[in-house]
Amino acid sequence: MNAEIAELTATMRGRGEWEHRRFFPPGPKLAICLSGGDGTLAGLSETELIEVAAAARRQTAWAQARELAAIAELTRRRTRDERDDHPDYRVLSAHESVVEEVAAALTLTSESAATQVHLAERLHTDLPETRRALEAGLLDLPRARAISDLTDHLPEDVTASVEEAVIEQASEQTTGQLRRRLRRVVQRLAPEQVERRKREAIAGRRxxxxxxxxxxxxxxxxxxxxxxxxxxxxxxxxxxxxxxxxxxxxxxxxxxxxxxxxxxxxxxxxxxxxxxxxEQVEPIAPPATSPPSLTATAAVSAEGAPTASVPLECRDTADVLADVIGARLAQVTEYARKQGRLDGLDARLRHSVRELQDQVAAARDAHCEAADHRHTGYRPPAAMRKVIEARHPVCVFPSCNRRSDRCDLDHTSPWSQDGQGRTCPCNLAPLCRRHHRSKQSPRWALYQPWSGLLIWVTPAGTWHIVRPERRRE
Structure with missing residues (x-):
């Protein structure tokens, strides 16, 4: 990398920084050219500034192509490894599991992650020319997505014909122009499919x-x-x-x-x-009351959404423990990377979380006993549900925003009559039905070492920490 920087620096001497590089292809060398703070732009002409912006757009497309390629490869491996027997409806399929990992890793909703996975699969199966154009920076992601959307569910030969008809001019068209061109071509080549898709869309009106x-x-x-x-x-x-x-x-x-x-x-x-x-439009009045304090008791708003916070001392313990666990898992990951042993990292992460959980088990049990909030039955009482919903107003999956009052109240450790999987805030958390299935899927793991502190470990060996008082954004 240092040799490349030296070569590029020598090339730039005696000429304008962006001279002869208006169509510089995206990749590592262009990344070097684009590096540096805002000060590197001060000496450029306005023409060169436009060229820098265009080059950055090409580099972005290249990076997005790499992101989609990685997702497509992960999907291919998981699908290949999935057994050919009837899947258990209580767990996720290989494809669904990849969607949830992508959602957590890229901070996307499940719907957005599913769209991203689908696009990755299509670019690496049905739309090879579109993929190559994205990698070369000739198309940006919105235009690649437009080609994918408007050729979805078409016969393979029709998809290839549509792609061939539009790809050459796509780089010179806006997304709107490209979509209009795509509609005309698809209407001409596959009118029956267009009509069928229209009927299916209307059937899904909502x-x-x-x-x-x-x-x-x-x-x-x-x-x-x-x-x-x-x-x-x-x-x-x-x-x-x-x-x-x-x-x-x-x-x-x-x-x-x-x-x-x-x-x-x-x-x-x-x-x-x-x-x-x-009718007259009334002015909006300011709030009559101040926000609830950290020590407020559980309450429910007019819309049914929890509004209270958990006690300050509980939140402090959870925060400290979250930092300790995060540092420990980072060490485990870095050691595995140095040893070249990233395969199976998820098992080592799960082992580390269990060890740390065992170390704080006595303190957690003492806190639970002092609070006296255990319940002997399987279903938590209404007051306990309100406390947990106040602590986590949404599903505790990292990228989910489903309100907790519309979620399952899940026992993090499975409930048992001997008290190992207790019914209390230390072992309960809201999970929407989809992410409840994620938790139960092979190689997924969810831990709650302290009340309200959730640790997810995914099959790919990534972890996500969800703290108490997570608010809807």
């Missing part, structure tokens, strides 16, 4: 709601027939224009949104229009 970063929420009707969607939009728009002409000072978007709310709440159309015209 109403969705999700929260935004501003504390509001979006509501959407998805996958309606295009004619129906346009008819609904045109009807509401026509009424909104009428209200504007009658003197409503709000924007057209605001009127449409308010009118849609009234109609969806069941207000008949004439009354809905009158209500929208006469």
């Amino acid at each position: 109403l969705e709601v999700w929260e935004t970063q501003d504390g509001t929420a979006d509501l959407a009707l998805c996958d309606l027939a295009a004619t129906d969607a346009h008819a609904i939009h045109n009807k509401i728009t026509a009424i909104a224009h009428s209200l504007r002409q009658d003197g409503d000072v709000r924007s057209l978007d605001q009127i449409r949104a308010d009118l849609a709310q009234q109609l969806l709440r069941g207000t008949p159309l004439p009354e809905a229009a009158r209500a929208v015209f006469t």
